[in-house]
Amino acid sequence: MKTFKYKNGYICLTALSENAVRIRTGLSDKFPEENPCVRYGIYDMSDKGDICNIPVTIDDDRLIINNMRTEIVFGKGFDLKMTVTPSERFYGLGDADRSTLEKRGTEHVIWVQNVKCYIPYPMIVSSNGWGIFSSTTFRQKFDICCTDSDILSIYSDKGKCDIVVFTGDNYKDLLTQFKSITGFSKLLPKFAYGxxxxxxxxxxxxxxxxxxxxxxxxxxxxxxxxxxxxxxxxxxxxxxxxxxxxxxxxxxxxxxxxxxxxxxxxxxxxxxxxxxxxxxxxxxxxxxxxxxxxVIKKQKEQQNDDSSDLSYLEDRFEIDEHLGNPKYMxxxxxxxxxxxxxxxxxxxxxxxxxxxxxxxxxxxxxxxxxxxxxxxxxxxxxxxxxxxxxxxxxxxxxxxxxxxxxxxxxxxxxxxxxxxxSGDTGGGPKPLVSMLNLAMSGHVNTTCDMSVHSIEGIHFGFLQPWSQQCNWDYWNQPWLFTKEFKKAYIYYARLRYSLIPYIYSAAFEAYANITPIMRPLVYDYPEDEKTFNILNQYMFGRFLMVAAFIGENKVYLPEGIWIDMFTNKEYEGERYISYDIPQGKGGALFIKKGAILPRSYGLLSVSEKPFNSYTIEIYPSVLEHTFKLYEDDGISLEYKEGKRSITEFKVIKVDNAIKISVSERKGDYSNKPDMVSYDLKVMNINENDLIYINEVLNQHEIIDGIGVIHINEKELFG
The missing domain is CATH 3.20.20.80 (Glycosidases)
Structure with missing residues (x-):
C-alpha cells in the first residue's frame, strides 16, 4: 500500500493483483478499511504487495491511471473524470439499463429500484482491455461519454472514492479480475438448472x-x-x-x-x-x-463489575422491571x-x-x-x-x-x-437485455418470469441459464394451454432437460473459468463490429446460439458454419440471414459446426436417474473442437474441494476421416457411477465417411444421415 499527496488530500494505492489496483482518496494520509463489503467478507481487497503492473503516476495535481488522464475531486463525495479514446466501447453496469448493451453515450444511476433497476453493478469493462469498479454503496452516477464525448465520469455526492482499475487481454480476463475481487459465480444444485x-x-x-x-x-x-x-x-x-x-x-x-x-x-x-x-x-x-x-470476538465482559456505580438505585422507591432495558423503534x-x-x-x-x-x-x-x-x-x-x-x-x-x-x-x-x-417485468426483450448486461458484469445464474402468452416467450424462457415460470395470480398451467401452446411448451421443456449435461457443464465453466452460460455475441466475437450491440441474440454454452424476439426475421451469424437445430439447414457465417421461424417454434437455435453436445433424453426431473449414459451429438468440422463434460454429485459442496469428474471429448474431420477422442473420466466424487456408456451420434455423415474413436476405426450404422456408435468405458479403456 502506497500513499501520495494529491490536490487537497491524499491518494492510496493498493495492489490487488498484477492486473488490478485499488485507488482511494482521502483528506488524511491514513486509510483505515471503511468499505462495508470488505469488512463483511464480500469483497477481497487485500494488499498483495508490490506486484501491480498498472501504471499510476501522480505529479502534483496531475494523475495518470493506466495511461489515461484522470482527475478526482473529493471531499464530501467525489467526482472522477477519465479521458478515454474515441473508439473504445463499454459494457457492464448490471441491470442499471435495459435499453442497450454498449454503454458509450449513456448515463446511469447506480441505485436499486423496483422495476427500473433491480441489480446495478458499478463497473464497466472497455474494449481497450481495461475496466473500472467503483465500490461505494452510496448512490452514484456513471456518465459514459454522454455529457463529454471523451470523458468517463463517476460521481457521488456522499460516497468516498474507492475504485479498482483492472486490465486484461479480453472480456474473459477482465471479468476474471473483477470476480477475483467481488466473488466467483455460484454453482447451483444440479436440479436448479431444470x-x-x-x-x-x-x-x-x-x-x-x-x-x-x-x-x-x-x-x-x-x-x-x-x-x-x-x-x-x-x-x-x-x-x-x-x-x-x-x-x-x-x-x-x-x-x-x-x-x-x-x-x-x-x-x-x-x-x-x-x-x-x-x-x-x-x-x-x-x-x-x-x-x-x-468484528473480532472480544473476551466476555466481566460479570458483576465491582466498580459499577449502583448508588442511583437508592432513590428508587419502587423497581419497575419494564424500565430496566433500552427500547428500540x-x-x-x-x-x-x-x-x-x-x-x-x-x-x-x-x-x-x-x-x-x-x-x-x-x-x-x-x-x-x-x-x-x-x-x-x-x-x-x-x-x-x-x-x-x-x-x-x-x-x-x-x-x-x-x-x-x-x-x-x-x-x-x-x-x-x-x-x-429480472423481477416483476415479464419475459420479453427488456429482461433479455438485462440478462446480457448482467453477463458482461460477471453475473451468471440469471433468468426472468417466462412469458407463456407467446411461443416466442416460451422459446426464450427455456433457453436461459435457469428457467422459471411464475403463475402468481394467473391460470397458466401448461396442461390448460391450447394444443399449439401446450405442444410448444412440452417441446421446449424436454429440449432443455435433454441439454442438462451441456448446461450443467457450462455452469461449471462459468464457476471455474468465468465464461457466462448466457452471454452476448460480442463476448465471443469481440472483433466483429456487427456483434457490438446485438440485443436479441446470445451464445448459450459453448456451441449454441439463440435468437429470440426476431422482429424483421433477421438473424446475424458470426464467423463459422451454423446449423439450424430445428431444420438441420447449414448457413455460412459473417452475415445476416432472413430467417423464417418454423411452425411451432418461437425463435432460432443454431449449432456451431464442430459442436459436441452431451445430452440425456427422457428426464422428467434432473435427479430422476443417475447420469450413467449419455448421447453425444457431434457435428464434425475441419477445425478441431473440444468439450469438457462436467460431473459431480449435483448437491454437495464437495465440488469446491475438487471432488468432481471431467471427461474431455475432441473431434476433427480430416478428408473423410472423422477422428473422435474420448478421455477417461478424471476425478472422483460421491456416488460416481462405476461405468458410463455413450451413444455417439455423428450428425450429417456421408456414406464414405470413416469414424475413428481414440485412433481405432469403428464400425457404425447410419440412421437418417446420422452415424451411430454404442460404446462404454470398458470397451474404450479396458
Missing amino acids: LSYVANQKIDAFNMINEMYTFRREEIPCDVYGLEPEWMEKRYDSSVDKKFNTTKFYIPYWMNTETIKNNTFFKPIRDMDFKLSLWLCCNYDLSYEEERNA DTLTVREEPWFKHLEKFVDMGAKAFKLDGAWQVEEHPDRLYGNGMKDDEMHNLYPLIYAKQMSDGYEKHTGTRSLVYSSGGFAGIQQYVATW
Missing part, C-alpha cells in the same frame, strides 16, 4: 400435490415447485414468527419435524422428486449479523438472532429453495437507522447483497449442501451467493 414452476398464490396443499402429479402424468419435466406469499399464515409476514397457513397447508400441531416430513404434504413432494420453494419478504435489520461476523428484528435461523425449521421439514421477493429489499427506507450505524443512503444498495449472503450461507451451513436461493434484488457481488430473476 424448470422452476411457481404456483398461483391461492393454491392449497391438495391442489399443489395434484399439480405436481399432473406434471408427471403429462410427462412435462419440472424440478422446483414454488409457493407465493399465501403459504404463510400471515400474508407478507416479514417476522421471524412465520408459520404455514394451516387452512391451506394443514400441519397438526402435535407433529414434530420428522413426522411432518414423512406424514404431511412434504412426503408426496419428495416421492415425486419435486423441490419445494417458499416465497419470502424481508425487512429485518441484517446488519447486526454482519457486524457480529465481522425496530420491533421486528431480534438482534441476537440471525435472519436464517427461523427458516431452519422449514428446511428441516423439506423446503429446498427460497424466493426473495423485491419486498422490501428494493424499496427505500429514508428514515431508517440500521444497527451498524448506517443510514439508508449507504445501506440501500448493500441490503439486497447481505440478504442474499445470509440466505445462502445460512442454508449451506445448516444443511451442508448447495442452496437454491433466487432474488430479484442485488448489487455487485450477488453472483457468489444466489441466482436472480
Whole structure:
C-alpha cells in the first residue's frame, strides 16, 4: 500500500493483483478499511504487495491511471473524470439499463429500484482491455461519454472514492479480475438448472400435490415447485414468527419435524422428486449479523463489575422491571438472532429453495437507522447483497449442501451467493437485455418470469441459464394451454432437460473459468463490429446460439458454419440471414459446426436417474473442437474441494476421416457411477465417411444421415 499527496488530500494505492489496483482518496494520509463489503467478507481487497503492473503516476495535481488522464475531486463525495479514446466501447453496469448493451453515450444511476433497476453493478469493462469498479454503496452516477464525448465520469455526492482499475487481454480476463475481487459465480444444485414452476398464490396443499402429479402424468419435466406469499399464515409476514397457513397447508400441531416430513404434504413432494420453494419478504435489520461476523470476538465482559456505580438505585422507591432495558423503534428484528435461523425449521421439514421477493429489499427506507450505524443512503444498495449472503450461507451451513436461493434484488457481488430473476417485468426483450448486461458484469445464474402468452416467450424462457415460470395470480398451467401452446411448451421443456449435461457443464465453466452460460455475441466475437450491440441474440454454452424476439426475421451469424437445430439447414457465417421461424417454434437455435453436445433424453426431473449414459451429438468440422463434460454429485459442496469428474471429448474431420477422442473420466466424487456408456451420434455423415474413436476405426450404422456408435468405458479403456 502506497500513499501520495494529491490536490487537497491524499491518494492510496493498493495492489490487488498484477492486473488490478485499488485507488482511494482521502483528506488524511491514513486509510483505515471503511468499505462495508470488505469488512463483511464480500469483497477481497487485500494488499498483495508490490506486484501491480498498472501504471499510476501522480505529479502534483496531475494523475495518470493506466495511461489515461484522470482527475478526482473529493471531499464530501467525489467526482472522477477519465479521458478515454474515441473508439473504445463499454459494457457492464448490471441491470442499471435495459435499453442497450454498449454503454458509450449513456448515463446511469447506480441505485436499486423496483422495476427500473433491480441489480446495478458499478463497473464497466472497455474494449481497450481495461475496466473500472467503483465500490461505494452510496448512490452514484456513471456518465459514459454522454455529457463529454471523451470523458468517463463517476460521481457521488456522499460516497468516498474507492475504485479498482483492472486490465486484461479480453472480456474473459477482465471479468476474471473483477470476480477475483467481488466473488466467483455460484454453482447451483444440479436440479436448479431444470424448470422452476411457481404456483398461483391461492393454491392449497391438495391442489399443489395434484399439480405436481399432473406434471408427471403429462410427462412435462419440472424440478422446483414454488409457493407465493399465501403459504404463510400471515400474508407478507416479514417476522421471524412465520408459520404455514394451516387452512391451506394443514400441519397438526402435535407433529414434530420428522413426522411432518414423512406424514404431511412434504412426503408426496419428495416421492415425486419435486423441490419445494417458499416465497419470502424481508425487512429485518441484517446488519447486526454482519457486524457480529465481522468484528473480532472480544473476551466476555466481566460479570458483576465491582466498580459499577449502583448508588442511583437508592432513590428508587419502587423497581419497575419494564424500565430496566433500552427500547428500540425496530420491533421486528431480534438482534441476537440471525435472519436464517427461523427458516431452519422449514428446511428441516423439506423446503429446498427460497424466493426473495423485491419486498422490501428494493424499496427505500429514508428514515431508517440500521444497527451498524448506517443510514439508508449507504445501506440501500448493500441490503439486497447481505440478504442474499445470509440466505445462502445460512442454508449451506445448516444443511451442508448447495442452496437454491433466487432474488430479484442485488448489487455487485450477488453472483457468489444466489441466482436472480429480472423481477416483476415479464419475459420479453427488456429482461433479455438485462440478462446480457448482467453477463458482461460477471453475473451468471440469471433468468426472468417466462412469458407463456407467446411461443416466442416460451422459446426464450427455456433457453436461459435457469428457467422459471411464475403463475402468481394467473391460470397458466401448461396442461390448460391450447394444443399449439401446450405442444410448444412440452417441446421446449424436454429440449432443455435433454441439454442438462451441456448446461450443467457450462455452469461449471462459468464457476471455474468465468465464461457466462448466457452471454452476448460480442463476448465471443469481440472483433466483429456487427456483434457490438446485438440485443436479441446470445451464445448459450459453448456451441449454441439463440435468437429470440426476431422482429424483421433477421438473424446475424458470426464467423463459422451454423446449423439450424430445428431444420438441420447449414448457413455460412459473417452475415445476416432472413430467417423464417418454423411452425411451432418461437425463435432460432443454431449449432456451431464442430459442436459436441452431451445430452440425456427422457428426464422428467434432473435427479430422476443417475447420469450413467449419455448421447453425444457431434457435428464434425475441419477445425478441431473440444468439450469438457462436467460431473459431480449435483448437491454437495464437495465440488469446491475438487471432488468432481471431467471427461474431455475432441473431434476433427480430416478428408473423410472423422477422428473422435474420448478421455477417461478424471476425478472422483460421491456416488460416481462405476461405468458410463455413450451413444455417439455423428450428425450429417456421408456414406464414405470413416469414424475413428481414440485412433481405432469403428464400425457404425447410419440412421437418417446420422452415424451411430454404442460404446462404454470398458470397451474404450479396458
